[in-house]
Amino acid sequence: MTNVVVIGKTGQVAQELKATSLVDYNVTFLGRNDVDITNENALFDVVSRYKPSFIINASAYTAVDKAQSEKEAAFQINELGVANLAKIAKKLTAQFIHISTDFVFGNSQNKPYGLNDMLSPINVYGESKLSGENQIESIYAEGSSIIRTSWVYSGYANNFVKTMLKLMDDKDELGIVADQVGSPTYAKGLAEFIWSLTKKERRNKLYHYSDLGVASWYDFAIAIQEIAVDLKLLSKAIVVKPIISEQYPMPAKRPNYSVLGENSGDKHWRQQLKSMLTTYKNGY
Numbered sequence: 001m002t003n004v005v006v007i008g009k010t011g012q013v014a015q016e017l018k019a020t021s022l023v024d025y026n027v028t029f030l031g032r033n034d035v036d037i038t039n040e041n042a043l044f045d046v047v048s049r050y051k052p053s054f055i056i057n058a059s060a061y062t063a064v065d066k067a068q069s070e071k072e073a074a075f076q077i078n079e080l081g082v083a084n085l086a087k088i089a090k091k092l093t094a095q096f097i098h099i100s101t102d103f104v105f106g107n108s109q110n111k112p113y114g115l116n117d118m119l120s121p122i123n124v125y126g127e128s129k130l131s132g133e134n135q136i137e138s139i140y141a142e143g144s145s146i147i148r149t150s151w152v153y154s155g156y157a158n159n160f161v162k163t164m165l166k167l168m169d170d171k172d173e174l175g176i177v178a179d180q181v182g183s184p185t186y187a188k189g190l191a192e193f194i195w196s197l198t199k200k201e202r203r204n205k206l207y208h209y210s211d212l213g214v215a216s217w218y219d220f221a222i223a224i225q226e227i228a229v230d231l232k233l234l235s236k237a238i239v240v241k242p243i244i245s246e247q248y249p250m251p252a253k254r255p256n257y258s259v260l261g262e263n264s265g266d267k268h269w270r271q272q273l274k275s276m277l278t279t280y281k282n283g284y
Contacts, residue, residue, distance in 0.1 A: 001026045004198070005050050005094075007037060007085060008058030012154035013099060016191035017058060025198075028052075032059075037081035044088050054198050055089045057082065057098045060129070064103075065251040067124040074128040082132035086139040095143055095203070096136070097194055102150035102182060102210070102258040104130040112261030115206050123252040137205075145203045147194065150210045150260055151220070154187035155276060155284035160217070164224045168238055178218035178242035182258045183210035185265070186272035193264060208260035211269035218242040220269075227274050231281050 002025045008014035009031030021027045028050050035046045037059065047055065061067065061077035082098060089096035103126035105113045121127045136144045153159040167174055193209050215223070221240055228234040245254065 002054070002198070003050050003052045004028070004054045004056065005030060005047050005052040006056045006058055007035070009034070010157065011058055011060075011062075012152055012157045012159060012187040013190060013194075014058040015156040016154055016187040017056065017194065020188060020191045020195060022195055022198075037084055038076050040084040040087060043084050044091065047088055048092060052092060052094045054095045054097060055085060055092075056194060057085050057096070060099065062125070064123060064125045064254075067128065068251040071124050071128075074124055075131060078125075078128035079131035079135060083135035083139060086136045086144060089143060090140040093143070095145070095198075096140060097145050097147065097197060097203075098132070098136055099190075099194075100133055100146050100148045101126065101129045102148060102260055103255065104133065104148065105255065105258055107255050107257065110257050112259045112263075113208075114261050115208060117261075122255060125252060141205060145197060145205060145207065147190070147197075147207045147209050148260060149185050149190055149208075150182045150258060151184045152187050152190065153184060153276065155280040156187070160184075160220065161224055161273070161276065164221050165228060165233060168225055168228070168234055168240075171238060173239040173241065174221065175241045175243040175247065176218040176221040177245055177248055178216045179244050180254050180256055180258075181214055181216050182255075183212070183214055183260060183263075183265075184220050184269040184273065185210040186269075186276050188276065189265065189267060189272055207264050208262050209264045210260050211265045211267055211272045212263070213269045214259050215269060216242075220273075223270055223273055224277075227270075227277050231277055233277060233281050 067074040
């Protein structure tokens with residue numbers, strides 16, 4: 001029996017990892033009430049009990065706008081916590097799988113980002129996630145795999161898809177940003193990719209994983225509404241208008257283009273969105 005410790009319990013990816021976990025694995029999920037990843041000694045005491053072959057980090061500080069005013073909190077989780085996990089994985093000779101983000105790139109180009117393209121985050125969240133990547137590289141590169149992903153959603157937790165469903169049900173008109181482009185990614189597919197990595201004899205140090213295709217937030221919202229109306233998750237379509245970022249100012253600047261190249265995803269985002277919404281309708 002392979003022992004796996006997943007750091008994270010209530011987030012989208014953690015819950016999808018639980019829903020798709022493999023029958024021949026003994027998987028333990030540890031949330032913030034179970035362990036403090038910023039306390040290395042306490043973390044080691046808890047994680048070592050389970051004698052893991054794999055430690056998967058599905059936890060992060062992900063409040064992109066709040067991070068602008070809570071920089072220390074973001075770095076505590078996304079840098080210090082990640083460093084601690086890398087140290088403990090190394091001590092236990094466990095393989096470490098960590099989830100990172102497209103936001104490590106920023107606005108440095110207008111074509112899909114390769115694995116080794118220049119990293120230049122433009123907000124605190126991206127900076128903190130890049131610092132976490134750097135910690136892994138310096139502490140335990142030989143036993144770690146970093147997976148950068150983008151625009152993650154699921155039937156679990158809070159995300160853009162569920163927010164759109166609620167707003168489209170409540171309002172008669174919405175304005176959605178059309179000048180930020182990326183690749184929506186269903187967390188279930190990401191979870192299945194993570195489990196597939198644990199079955200490999202050798203893993204790369206770095207992966208990009210997102211669903212195929214490219215969309216703006218406006219494109220994504222239009223698709224959510226079309227599919228949700230077809231599935232009768234929404235009773236009617238409302239007016240959805242494209243707007244530019246300046247019309248919807250946020251504390252944290254977002255990249256205009258953050259599509260991941262050299263991508264391990266194999267399904268189109270629209271196909272994955274329909275799959276998620278169908279599952280959501282039938283009871284997640």
